[in-house]
Amino acid sequence: MSFTDLGLKESSLKAIAKMGFESPSEIQTQAIPVLLGGDVDFIGQAQTGSGKTAAFVLPLLEKLDFKSPALQTLILAPTRELANQIHEEIQKLSSFEPIRSMSVYGGTSIGLQIKDFKSKKPQIVAGTPGRVMDLIERGVLKFDQTRFVVLDEADEMLDMGFFDDVTNIIAGIPEKKIWMFSATLPGPIADLVNKEFSNPVTVRVTKKVLTADSVEQKCVVVRRENQIESLCRYMDYSDAMYAIIFTKTKIGAKELTDELNARGYPTDALHGDMDQASRDMTMRKFKEKKINLLVCTDVAARGIDVNNLTHVINFGLPQDNESYVHRIGRTGRGGSKGISLSIIEPSEQGRVGQIERLTKAKIERVQLPRVTEIREKILEKSLKRFTDHIASFQNEDVLQYDAFKAKFDALEKEEIIKGIYGFMFENTLKRYQKAQEIDVAARTQGDRPQGVRVSAGMQKFFINLGTMDGAGPGELLKFVATAAGIAGRNIGRIETKEKFAFFEVSSEFTDAVMNLKGEMFGGRRVSIELATAPVPGAGAGGRSFGGGTGGAYRGNRGSYGGGSSAGKSFGRGPRY
Numbered sequence: 084m085s086f087t088d089l090g091l092k093e094s095s096l097k098a099i100a101k102m103g104f105e106s107p108s109e110i111q112t113q114a115i116p117v118l119l120g121g122d123v124d125f126i127g128q129a130q131t132g133s134g135k136t137a138a139f140v141l142p143l144l145e146k147l148d149f150k151s152p153a154l155q156t157l158i159l160a161p162t163r164e165l166a167n168q169i170h171e172e173i174q175k176l177s178s179f180e181p182i183r184s185m186s187v188y189g190g191t192s193i194g195l196q197i198k199d200f201k202s203k204k205p206q207i208v209a210g211t212p213g214r215v216m217d218l219i220e221r222g223v224l225k226f227d228q229t230r231f232v233v234l235d236e237a238d239e240m241l242d243m244g245f246f247d248d249v250t251n252i253i254a255g256i257p258e259k260k261i262w263m264f265s266a267t268l269p270g271p272i273a274d275l276v277n278k279e280f281s282n283p284v285t286v287r288v289t290k291k292v293l294t295a296d297s298v299e300q301k302c303v304v305v306r307r308e309n310q311i312e313s314l315c316r317y318m319d320y321s322d323a324m325y326a327i328i329f330t331k332t333k334i335g336a337k338e339l340t341d342e343l344n345a346r347g348y349p350t351d352a353l354h355g356d357m358d359q360a361s362r363d364m365t366m367r368k369f370k371e372k373k374i375n376l377l378v379c380t381d382v383a384a385r386g387i388d389v390n391n392l393t394h395v396i397n398f399g400l401p402q403d404n405e406s407y408v409h410r411i412g413r414t415g416r417g418g419s420k421g422i423s424l425s426i427i428e429p430s431e432q433g434r435v436g437q438i439e440r441l442t443k444a445k446i447e448r449v450q451l452p453r454v455t456e457i458r459e460k461i462l463e464k465s466l467k468r469f470t471d472h473i474a475s476f477q478n479e480d481v482l483q484y485d486a487f488k489a490k491f492d493a494l495e496k497e498e499i500i501k502g503i504y505g506f507m508f509e510n511t512l513k514r515y516q517k518a519q520e521i522d523v524a525a526r527t528q529g530d531r532p533q534g535v536r537v538s539a540g541m542q543k544f545f546i547n548l549g550t551m552d553g554a555g556p557g558e559l560l561k562f563v564a565t566a567a568g569i570a571g572r573n574i575g576r577i578e579t580k581e582k583f584a585f586f587e588v589s590s591e592f593t594d595a596v597m598n599l600k601g602e603m604f605g606g607r608r609v610s611i612e613l614a615t616a617p618v619p620g621a622g623a624g625g626r627s628f629g630g631g632t633g634g635a636y637r638g639n640r641g642s643y644g645g646g647s648s649a650g651k652s653f654g655r656g657p658r659y
Contacts, residue, residue, distance in 0.1 A: 089115045094179035095141055102175055108134035110264075111141075113286045118142035118262065124280040127264040129288040135264045136172045139233050146231070147206055149181050153228035157256070158209040159249055161239040163188035163359060164366070168388050169209040169235065182206060187214045190359035197223050212240060212248035219255065226256040237265035237272055243382075246271055253279050297415030300446040302425040302435060304594075309521040310398065310426050311342050313451055316521075317424065318348060320452040320460045326394035327387070328378045329410050331401065339398060340378045353379035353387075381406050389413070397425035400434055404441050411442075429523050429594030433569035454518045461515075469503075523594055541575050541587040543614040544596055548604055549582040559584055566602050567595040585614055 086099050086107055107115070110129040118125060119142050129135055139158075147155050160166040163186075170186035177184075183203050187196050187210035196214070200223055208215075208224065218224045232253055234240070240249055253261065253275070261280055265272060276283060305313045318324055330336045333354035340352040351365045351374050369377045370389060379387075381401060392414040401407050407425075414421025425446070427435075435446050452460070491499060548554035554562070556577040563586065564571050575587035588596050593613075602609045 084112055089141075090119055091115070091141055092145060095144055095176060098176050098178045101178060104137075108138075110134055110286070110288045111138045113288065114138040115142055117284050117286065119145055122260050124260055124283040125262040126268075126276065126280070126283050126285040127262070127288075128268060128286070129264065129266065135235065136169055137176060139235075139262050139264065140169075140173050140176050143207070143231060143233075144177055144180060144182065147182065149206070151206065151228070152204040154206065154208060154224065154226065155229060156207045156231040156233065157215070157224075157226070157229055157252070158207065158233040158235060159212055159215065159240065159252065160209060160235045161211065161243050161245060163190060163211060163362070164387055165236060166209045166211055167363075173207055173209070184209065186210060187218060188359070189214045189217075190362075193217060193221075197221070200224075212245040212252065215252055216248050219252070226259075229256050229259055232256055232259050232261050234261070234263040234265070237263050238267045238269060241269060241271055246275075250275060250279075297419075298411050298421045298423050298444075300411065300423045300425075300442070300444055301449045302427055302446050303449055303451055304427055304429055304432060304523040305451075305521050306523060307428050310428070311339065313426055313521060314396065314398065315343075315346055315348070316451050316457055317426075320457050321394075322464070323375075324394050325372065325375050325392055326377070326396055327384065327389070327392060327410075327413060328376060328396040328398055329384070329401065330378060330380060330398045333380050333383065335398070336378045336380055336383070343376065343378070348376060349374045350376040350378060353377060353383045381410070384410075384413075387413070391419065392421060394421065395423045397423070397427075400425060400427055400431050400438075404434070404438050407438050408442060428598070429592075430567055430598045432595055433564075433567060433573060433592055436570065450522050451520070454515050454520065458515050540590060542590040542593045542596075543585055543587050545612045545614050546584050546586065547582070547610040548607065549580045549584055551581050552605060552607055554584060554604065555579055559586060562604055563588065563596065563599070566599050567592065569595060 084107060086096055086104070089107060089112070091099075110127055111134050114125070114127050115138060117123065118139065127135060127138060143156055158166075158169055160169060166186040166188050170184050173182065173184045183205045184207035185196075185199060185203055185205045187200070187208060189211060193214070197218070200208075200218070210218075215224065234249065237249075240246055253259075261283075263272075263276075263280075263283075268276075303313060303317070314328070328339065328350075330339055333356060336352045336354050340350050343350040351368060353362060353365055357365070365377070366387070368374050378398075395411045395414045397407070397410060401410065411421075411423035414423065425435075435448075439446050494502075546554075546559070548559065548562075556579055559577055559579070560571060560574055563569065563574055567588075569588065569592050573589040573592060575589075576585075577587075578585040597611060597613075599609055599611050
């Protein structure tokens with residue numbers, strides 16, 4: 084299907100062609116005919132990055148009265164960036180129409196926004212709920228002629244605590260049609276629909292933007308102290324990266340940005356403490372590729388829409404798996420290919436399988452390039468830039484060039500080569516002069532200490548927690564699974580004593596479990612060691628988790644249950 088098949092007017096088709104779009108996305112294909120067909124309330128359920136903005140802007144351009152100076156449409160968005168981008172998209176799609184729009188948001192002078200509003204008399208306003216409420220309270224925004232309210236990323240507005248404002252704003256607009264776009268429809272949104280919508284038409288695009296074909300997912304496992312070094316090595320080996328790097332905290336984003344700049348990688352950060360002018364400048368530099376690396380948190384990245392990213396880098400996995408999907412869905416868009424690289428600690432390995440099931444795609448564990456390979460790649464890339472510069476050089480200032488050239492007349496070829504090498508390569512290559520490989524090796528069954536009785540494929544551990552600490556089998560299982568990020572099905576036999584315990588974990592998670600040293604359980608600091616001597620089996624006093632008559636351990640599903648003897652089911656909450 085083409086945009087022509089959707090029934091759009093000629094001015095919109097010209098604007099679309101000018102923007103270089105050839106065919107509509109799935110949400111556009113389904114939503115635009117419905118919204119053009121009549122005045123209806125509408126719910127569009129689709130993922131971020133699926134083309135939702137054009138899906139509601141194009142029908143609006145067919146329905147608005149361009150001759151009227153009244154505010155006819157209000158669009159609510161969760162972030163300043165998204166409000167700005169909606170405004171920019173309106174400008175592009177209406178380039179052959181006399182439409183007036185503006186964006187309003189916090190973090191900048193409300194006085195200037197009021198002045199702009201009064202001078203521009205926009206027919207469309209895109210804004211964040213908080214700033215829209217401010218303008219309503221000041222009597223600036225009046226909705227007596229407003230016909231449409233659009234909620235973009237409604238679930239994000241709910242997550243960010245804006246939904247009371249959204250509800251109040253909608254209730255204050257007397258005659259309107261509501262168009263809502265949201266990836267999910269949690270309870271409060273469903274309540275809003277029941278209260279404010281009239282027989283809404285619902286379109287669901289269940290296919291995720293993220294597919295195994297569009298995003299190549301990889302992970303590399305290194306210890307925490309080597310994460311920055313591993314990122315630098317990956318970038319030194321890669322060609323022409325244009326990437327967003329995600330961190331868990333805004334402090335982490337700033338620290339990583341400072342470190343990358345200090346190492347010679349031009350980088351900027353986007354975080355919640357920046358004023359709007361700084362955020363706009365950073366995004367402009369990134370979109371214009373004056374910098375190729377942008378570091379940000381999940382919150383700061385909301386609303387960012389850059390279509391030609393080559394990479395998304397996860398500097399550690401996000402707190403929840405759904406955020407991972409949102410992150411990596413920012414690359415591999417519009418038919419292009421993208422790479423997602425997660426640089427994770429050993430303790431995070433247990434979550435990789437969970438994410439694979441969520442994305443229905445394999446996350447390939449890869450090794451960093453070897454030091455010798457990186458050195459060769461640095462030389463190769465630098466020499467290419469050097470020869471490309473020679474090929475493109477044009478002697479604009481002959482006299483200056485001749486004066487520069489004369490400086491080398493007395494130098495031998497070998498001396499000139501040494502100078503070029505020192506100037507172009509030496510500092511970069513020096514970092515790798517004594518560098519060691521830093522990948523954490525994948526554990527195999529053969530890595531296990533000899534003489535320890537364990538189940539096949541498992542590693543046995545000693546821990547200084549026992550029943551006197553309130554650490555029965557259920558409490559230990561939850562503690563290890565939660566603190567190490569390991570699914571319950573990867574934890575095997577648990578043998579509890581009064582002052583200590585033994586337990587088994589799939590051997591691939593050995594490093595993750597060993598990283599529990601120093602964690603707190605109740606008021607006690609955890610000590611954990613590999614079990615290096617034979618220990619009694621279940622028949623000599625130890626027991627399988629959920630042991631006793633009727634006990635069950637369903638390893639294939641990660642569920643468990645206690646029986647009627649001393650083995651405890653997971654009932655009492657742990658004290659860590």
